[in-house]
Amino acid sequence: xxxxxxxxxxxxxSEGASLELRCNYSYGATPYLFWYVQSPGQGLQLLLKYxxxxxxxxxxxxxxxxxxxxxxxxxxxxxxxxxxxxxEYFCAVGVGGSQGNLIFGKGxxxxxxx
Amino acid sequence: DTGVSQDPRHKITKxxxxxxxxxxxxxxHNRLYWYRQTLGQGPEFLTYFQNEAQLExxxxxxxxxxxxxxxxxxxxxxxxxTEQGDSAMxxxxxxxxxxxxxxxxxxxxxxxxxxx
Numbered sequence: 001x002x003x004x005x006x007x008x009x010x011x012x013x014s015e016g017a018s019l020e021l022r023c024n025y026s027y028g029a030t031p032y033l034f035w036y037v038q039s040p041g042q043g044l045q046l047l048l049k050y051x052x053x054x055x056x057x058x059x060x061x062x063x064x065x066x067x068x069x070x071x072x073x074x075x076x077x078x079x080x081x082x083x084x085x086x087x088e089y090f091c092a093v094g095v096g097g098s099q100g101n102l103i104f105g106k107g108x109x110x111x112x113x114x
Numbered sequence: 115d116t117g118v119s120q121d122p123r124h125k126i127t128k129x130x131x132x133x134x135x136x137x138x139x140x141x142x143h144n145r146l147y148w149y150r151q152t153l154g155q156g157p158e159f160l161t162y163f164q165n166e167a168q169l170e171x172x173x174x175x176x177x178x179x180x181x182x183x184x185x186x187x188x189x190x191x192x193x194x195x196t197e198q199g200d201s202a203m204x205x206x207x208x209x210x211x212x213x214x215x216x217x218x219x220x221x222x223x224x225x226x227x228x229x230x
Contacts, residue, residue, distance in 0.1 A: 004156075034218065043118075043205055043221040044157070090156050100209065101147055101170065102219060104156030 002027045004093050006105035013081050014113045021076040021108050023091030032094030033074040034102065035065055039087045047089075050074060061085070086112045116140065118222035120206050126228045127196055134192045135225045139208030146189050147219060148181055149205040150174065157205055163189060164211065196229045203227075 003026045013019055025031055032051055036044040048059025055067040065076045074091060088109045092102040119138045127133050139146050144165050149157035160179070162170045165186035175181075178196075183189040193200055203226050207219035 036221070041224075041226070043120075043223040044207075046218055046220065049218050092156070100145065100217060101159040101162055102157075103159070106154065106156050 002093055002095060002103050004091050004103055004105035006089075006091055006108050008108045009106070010109045010111065012111040012113060015083050016080050019076075019078045019081045019085070019110070021089050021091075021110070023074045023076065023105060024072050025074060025091070025093045026072065027093050031074075033065075033067060034092040034094065035059065035063070035074075035076050036090045036092060036104075037061075037087045038090065038107075044090065047076070081110075081112055083112045083114065086110055118206055118208050118220055120204075120222040120225050122225060123223060124226045124228075126230065129196055129198060129229055131196055132192065132194045133196060133227065134190055135204055135206075135227075137189045137191070137206030137222060139188070139206070140220055143208035143210050143220070144186065145209045145211055145217065145219075146183055147207045147209070148189070148191050149207065151203040151205055151224070152201075160191075193227075196227075198229045201227055201229045 005024045034049045035047040038044045047063050048057050050057050050067045058064050063078050088107045090104050090107045092104045121136045146163045148160040151157045159172050160175050161181050163183040178194045181191045203224045205224045207221045209217040209219045
């Protein structure tokens with residue numbers, strides 16, 4: 001069965017420091033992968049997606065993610081974190097086929113120290 | 115820019131009452147999804163529509179839950195005889211159809227349900 005694991009429940013980084021959020025997936029075929037961000041009490045905003053092609057994908061707000069098939073990973077990175085990046089981040093894999101619903105990880109909460 | 119909208123944003127109800135939530139997707143999107151999110155968890159899939167047809171339902175969607183999407187536009191999610199375990203954020207998302215595979219989904223702000 002498809003699944004997504006985000007090993008880090010909570011991460012704290014200093015403003016200006018680099019960030020990497022980990023995501024591992026389990027899926028039999030070529031995955032459709034997504035990262036979303038959720039601010040408190042809000043819905044989810046799409047940061048970036050991977051469907052095929054270049055394994056390094058760029059997203060909004062300066063985020064990027066790299067798909068590594070051999071490691072079943074899709075880690076999210078940002079070179080310099082801003083205080084406004086504090087939020088919860090969710091990795092998701094698309095089920096595919098004719099259905100297309102997403103399976104989400106449990107999320108990583110990011111705190112940013114001034 | 116009209117994204118996905120949901121109404122109401124918050125709902126407090128007493129156990130045993132019925133509640134109904136509404137979702138208006140992005141107008142050109144023909145796929146619509148409902149998810150449920152509890153504290154400390156990622157969203158979990160409930161059900162999916164392509165146009166007006168409900169094509170998939172999760173086992174999480176008990177008999178007390180029903181969803182409709184008349185005319186393939188807005189959708190409603192009804193919960194009958196609410197229980198405290200139904201307290202959660204209910205998220206709606208829409209996406210354009212792809213020939214194959216998953217499209218990116220755009221989420222609404224959610225409806226926070228509290229059952230007392």
